[in-house]
Amino acid sequence: MRVAIIKYNAGNIRSVDHALKRLGVQALITDDHESILSADRVIFPGVGEAASTMAYLKERELDRVLKELTCPVLGICLGQQLMCSWSEEGDTPCIGIFDQPVRRFPADTLKVPHMGWNSLERVNGMLIPHELEGSYVYFVHSYYVPLCPETAAECTYILPFSAALQRDNYYATQFHPEKSGDPGELILKHFLKL
Amino acid sequence: MIEIIPAIDIIEGKCVRLTQGDYTKKKEYGDPLEMAKKFEDHGIGRLHLVDLDGAREQRVVNHRILEEIAARTALLIDVGGGLRSDEDLRIVFESGASMATGGSIAVRDRELFLSWLKRYGADRIILGADVREGLVAVSGWHEETSLELKAFVADYRSEGIQKVICTDIDRDGMLEGPSLGTYKELKAGDSGIQLIASGGIGNMEDIEQLEEAGIDGAILGKAIYEGRISLKTLENYIIKNI
Numbered sequence: 001m002r003v004a005i006i007k008y009n010a011g012n013i014r015s016v017d018h019a020l021k022r023l024g025v026q027a028l029i030t031d032d033h034e035s036i037l038s039a040d041r042v043i044f045p046g047v048g049e050a051a052s053t054m055a056y057l058k059e060r061e062l063d064r065v066l067k068e069l070t071c072p073v074l075g076i077c078l079g080q081q082l083m084c085s086w087s088e089e090g091d092t093p094c095i096g097i098f099d100q101p102v103r104r105f106p107a108d109t110l111k112v113p114h115m116g117w118n119s120l121e122r123v124n125g126m127l128i129p130h131e132l133e134g135s136y137v138y139f140v141h142s143y144y145v146p147l148c149p150e151t152a153a154e155c156t157y158i159l160p161f162s163a164a165l166q167r168d169n170y171y172a173t174q175f176h177p178e179k180s181g182d183p184g185e186l187i188l189k190h191f192l193k194l
Numbered sequence: 195m196i197e198i199i200p201a202i203d204i205i206e207g208k209c210v211r212l213t214q215g216d217y218t219k220k221k222e223y224g225d226p227l228e229m230a231k232k233f234e235d236h237g238i239g240r241l242h243l244v245d246l247d248g249a250r251e252q253r254v255v256n257h258r259i260l261e262e263i264a265a266r267t268a269l270l271i272d273v274g275g276g277l278r279s280d281e282d283l284r285i286v287f288e289s290g291a292s293m294a295t296g297g298s299i300a301v302r303d304r305e306l307f308l309s310w311l312k313r314y315g316a317d318r319i320i321l322g323a324d325v326r327e328g329l330v331a332v333s334g335w336h337e338e339t340s341l342e343l344k345a346f347v348a349d350y351r352s353e354g355i356q357k358v359i360c361t362d363i364d365r366d367g368m369l370e371g372p373s374l375g376t377y378k379e380l381k382a383g384d385s386g387i388q389l390i391a392s393g394g395i396g397n398m399e400d401i402e403q404l405e406e407a408g409i410d411g412a413i414l415g416k417a418i419y420e421g422r423i424s425l426k427t428l429e430n431y432i433i434k435n436i
């Protein structure tokens with residue numbers, strides 16, 4: 001199986017690569033359109049800021065390539081947010097695979113970013129095995145996708161938000177499966193088998 | 195990429211730091227649960243819990259504290275110190291540990307340690323290799339053996355161990371930098387090992403050097419407790435390096 005990890009100006013790409021290696025998968029980290037379009041699985045990871053990463057993706061037309069994919073695609077963290085239609089971070093129009101906004105957590109007694117382990121609730125859809133209902137996974141984020149018809153798992157921090165999304169062949173998680181121990185490993189394995 | 199793992203060492207219910215494993219050079223830092231919660235608030239995902247009473251008594255002693263931290267935080271906890279019997283292991287896992295570290299037992303009773311590895315798996319059983327001048331030490335570091343570190347680790351690697359915490363006793367609590375050469379050497383001969391460095395880490399440059407050397411985790415003790423590395427700094431490091 002050919003797994004492509006989208007190479008762009010965001011962090012976290014190496015972590016995902018490492019997690020796949022632990023599963024015995026040698027992924028290709030690439031920004032080459034052909035390699036991405038011909039892959040069996042595409043992972044769109046990322047840690048960073050929305051406006052500058054979107055600008056980079058547009059310049060290389062990776063936004064268009066991502067929309068054209070027909071294989072299972074997994075967006076992680078910033079990857080998930082960039083797959084939405086717009087982000088409050090820098091008032092940035094995004095790729096628009098999920099027709100949802102990305103909002104900043106409101107000021108609260110709880111601090112932002114939301115960092116650490118939190119539990120998955122109302123798990124549905126095909127990405128996350130249902131036995132992981134209630135399992136703890138690792139989050140680091142200041143922006144979130146509200147609950148919506150595409151929500152495939154929920155989490156609550158300050159307010160309930162989408163911990164995962166699914167639409168057609170597109171899957172996304174706000175948490176980091178590659179940093180989420182056993183549950184995370186199970187999700188990645190599951191993604192590779194979809 | 196390198197995982198930041200703060201240590202909580204416990205004596206008589208309190209969070210303490212020793213210097214070079216010496217119980218007479220003890221400094222107290224308050225309630226372990228409060229400390230664990232503080233780590234969690236700064237995005238830390240994992241904790242290295244050392245039962246120093248257990249290490250001295252050669253059985254698990256402070257499992258109530260483990261239970262409390264496991265129940266009231268979401269931290270992944272690996273526990274070490276005094277694990278000598280099947281009963282000790284059952285207690286720590288039932289109390290909420292995600293992983294257990296065997297040091298002395300791996301030296302003294304290879305068969306028993308391997309039976310734990312078989313029963314609980316390589317994700318949950320960590321080899322604790324505590325070393326002084328290249329030789330493995332046991333029993334809360336009060337005894338040295340004639341075992342060479344590399345051979346000791348290689349033997350258990352061949353039996354399926356994946357995770358190794360390697361502590362340089364002479365550096366522990368000294369804040370003068372980790373035993374980088376030792377870790378590089380272990381990693382060079384065995385790239386698949388999940389190696390966690392412990393002892394001597396005193397600043398962020400130490401962490402960055404370990405990261406560059408491809409070391410998988412760094413245990414931090416005194417550097418945090420003495421304020422050499424602030425939790426805010428660690429939080430920012432985790433955000434940038436996730």
